Amino acid sequence: MINPNIDLHSHSTISDGLLTPAELVTYASQKQVQVLALTDHDDIAGLKEARLMSKKFDIIFINGVEISVTWRKRTIHIVGLNFDESNSFLINGLKKIRKGREDRAKKIAHSLGMAGIFNSLDGAKKYAKHSTIGRIHFAQFLVSNGHAKDIKQVFKKFLTPGKPGYVNHEWASLENAVSWINGAGGDAVIAHPGRYDLGKKLYPVLLSDFKNFGGTGIEVMSGSQDPSQSKYFAKLANQFDLFASCGSDFHGPGISHRSIGFVKDLPDECKPIWTKWPNIINNVH
Numbered sequence: 001m002i003n004p005n006i007d008l009h010s011h012s013t014i015s016d017g018l019l020t021p022a023e024l025v026t027y028a029s030q031k032q033v034q035v036l037a038l039t040d041h042d043d044i045a046g047l048k049e050a051r052l053m054s055k056k057f058d059i060i061f062i063n064g065v066e067i068s069v070t071w072r073k074r075t076i077h078i079v080g081l082n083f084d085e086s087n088s089f090l091i092n093g094l095k096k097i098r099k100g101r102e103d104r105a106k107k108i109a110h111s112l113g114m115a116g117i118f119n120s121l122d123g124a125k126k127y128a129k130h131s132t133i134g135r136i137h138f139a140q141f142l143v144s145n146g147h148a149k150d151i152k153q154v155f156k157k158f159l160t161p162g163k164p165g166y167v168n169h170e171w172a173s174l175e176n177a178v179s180w181i182n183g184a185g186g187d188a189v190i191a192h193p194g195r196y197d198l199g200k201k202l203y204p205v206l207l208s209d210f211k212n213f214g215g216t217g218i219e220v221m222s223g224s225q226d227p228s229q230s231k232y233f234a235k236l237a238n239q240f241d242l243f244a245s246c247g248s249d250f251h252g253p254g255i256s257h258r259s260i261g262f263v264k265d266l267p268d269e270c271k272p273i274w275t276k277w278p279n280i281i282n283n284v285h
């Protein structure tokens with residue numbers, strides 16, 4: 001299915017992206033993106049700036065967020081799309097997760113300290129600036145201090161299960177995340193399902209729980225998963241009557257596998273999630 005140039009998953013400096021919301025939209029426009037969602041981790045503070053800039057470039061802007069969730073002791077990301085950003089349940093839910101991020105950051109710094117790497121909290125905060133702190137900011141600090149040669153290496157040596165700087169963390173529940181998005185009138189979408197490595201038995205359980213809680217979509221195509229997985233997720237999407245979404249998961253020029261607007265063509269059998277929003281994207285071809 002050849003779609004309009006539509007990218008429903010991207011990040012800015014509000015979370016762990018390299019470009020400010022305005023720069024991201026400018027960049028998207030240079031890449032001929034027609035429909036864009038900004039989906040920062042657990043934060044919607046960039047939406048206003050991105051929407052204003054989108055108007056200037058004639059890009060159709062969709063409100064987005066990527067919520068960190070713990071499901072059966074695993075971290076799962078749920079993208080929320082096309083919601084009312086002034087909804088207080090959503091705003092408060094996200095605030096709680098960001099507070100959890102601050103607490104986790106202290107534990108990450110402690111764990112790195114046990115491995116002989118000191119002052120990483122201050123170091124990571126320099127990269128986070130005013131945005132919510134995440135593992136990527138620790139990664140940038142570790143690379144700058146020569147503990148790894150690049151971001152890819154750093155996640156291999158640190159910050160992942162079993163390695164220094166990894167801490168278990170309890171994020172939002174799947175049920176809460178989906179209900180905040182739905183409560184704000186949006187659509188909940190399972191982000192990059194291919195990343196979770198759940199096996200043939202657990203994927204249907206995740207989709208079934210998600211559907212029961214009110215989830216409506218799944219990223220069949222994602223810059224964060226192998227394109228060869230799209231057939232499998234297209235089949236699962238149809239089996240659970242979920243809409244298909246797509247997005248690059250762009251974090252910045254040079255650091256993402258796929259550039260913005262380059263992950264858009266869904267398998268033919270899919271029902272694109274934007275067919276739920278005809279009044280918004282009616283005129284895009």
Ligand code: AMP
Binds near residue numbers: 134136
């Ligand atoms: P956090 O939500 O703070 O745990 O960080 C998750 C983010 O870290 C992801 O959204 C990616 O941006 C980044 N990340 C995780 N694993 C890797 C990896 N192996 N290589 C590069 N970036 C990664």
Ligand code: MN
Binds near residue numbers: 011016041136251
């Ligand atoms: Mn990220």
Ligand code: MN
Binds near residue numbers: 066077191192
């Ligand atoms: Mn993610």
Ligand code: MN
Binds near residue numbers: 009010011249
């Ligand atoms: Mn993402």
